Amino acid sequence: MSGKTANYYELLEIRPDASNMDIINAYRQAKLTFKADSMATYSLFDEEELRQMQEQIEQAYATLSNIEKRRVYDRQLGLSREEGASGRETADTVQDNVVTLDGGAERPAGIRYRMAVATVFTGRLLREVREFRGIELAAIAEHTKISRQYLQAIEDEDEKHLPEPAYLKGYLKQYAAEIGLDPERVVGRYPPLQRGD
Amino acid sequence: MHENGHAANVVRLQRQPESCGPRIWAVASGKGGVGKSLISSSLGLALSRQGRRVVLVDLDLGGANLHTCLGMPHPDVTLSDFIDSRDRTINEFVQPLQDLPAGLISGAADGLEVANLKHFQKQKIIRNLRHIHADYVILDLGAGTAFNTLDFFIAAERGIISVVPDPTSIENTYRFLKCAFTRRLREVPKQTRKLMARILGMRQGEKRRIRTLAASLNAMQQLHPEHARLLQGELARQKLHLIVNQVLEPSDTELGPSMALACHKYFGQPLEYLGHLNHDRQIITALRGRKPFLTTYPQSRAAINLEHMAAALLDQDSRSEA
Known part of the structure; x- marks a missing residue:
């Protein structure tokens, strides 16, 4: 340009x-x-x-x-950058504030709101977040080297095709990080892992 | 030395009224019927509710109806009377609004000539906007890219553009911005203008010509940095804002941030997205009752959003003063 x-x-x-x-x-x-x-x-x-x-x-x-x-x-x-997000607020924190001021009543079921307050991260919610971010499943598969089938199974909560819980936790953490969610929060609130406990 | 010092003082004293003059905001759009009068009247009322002295100027000459949006009767005196007058100041043509520190200079005259101002008449208006006794002067402009409209627009320190989520409105918004930027280039020295024209004809990469303002500014920066500085200085004089009106679908709310991003890539200048206004029947209801929307339906979402927009701009102004 x-x-x-x-x-x-x-x-x-x-x-x-x-x-x-x-x-x-x-x-x-x-x-x-x-x-x-x-x-x-x-x-x-x-x-x-x-x-x-x-x-x-x-x-x-x-x-x-x-x-x-x-x-x-x-x-x-030629940038020398400290590791991590250097303590700045992430864009979502800032936008969440705007959402509560501006769009709260209009779109109570807005995806930003739901991901901020979610007590359960269903496969469906995860897919919504991913689609909201405009990220293809194939791109996550490529970055993380996790097979596309496993990623699909995570979003479908397809227990037949999900890996063993120990692996699933690892995969889910990587997947969550790719779509900008807190990995620990997702792992603690993903239904198939709760059922296994 | 002493005399020079004295002369400088005189100059400063003479310029003082101008530097203390009102802040001028212009509300414009590429296409008609997208809410300019609603936005200018509401921003004006919101500012005056915050205790600012506001004068609205209806410069949609030939199509002036800001008085109707404000719930005022047909004005007795108009801008045409000011243009014709020799010895009266512009402040004598302000019609006060009830209960609020606000007023209107109407453009609603029925003569043929008012829609087609001559150059000196336009200059007289622009010159005198600075002398209006107010904290804020808000210009409600006509739609489109007539020279008069563009000149009123670039005279303002903030340009607020209204768009609705449909392709014709978007296309005309970009056309308006292109015309406004081109018109602004008249303000830079001739040599800078010439260099800019040459750059716009240059090839970029393999075969494409430089097409966007962003790309030409970039090329200018590399070839003639001192002229690039002049250009940037001129372009930075006005802050541009965007309001998306008549929003129906949730996805329409994505339009504003996207247009802001596209504009930045194309023009190389920031266009700040101020927010959106939902399609709201109460706006029509207020208009039919000849009542100002903002104060008639203050609890409606659109009115609240308009109050927020005014507050955000006020905040920017007070920060820039500090």
């Missing part, structure tokens, strides 16, 4: 010390904005520009969402 190529942080319009949650939210927003039939870009960008933009967004997310790749990339950019 510009003479000098924007780096991945500039592309997703986040700060170099963005938390994983910031990255996921920015990715979702960018993906939604620049998808092929997006109303928001109507008449502003042509198909070819949108295609390029989508490619760049996917590249940016593939790198920034992977801790190892992000570390290498940061080094290339």
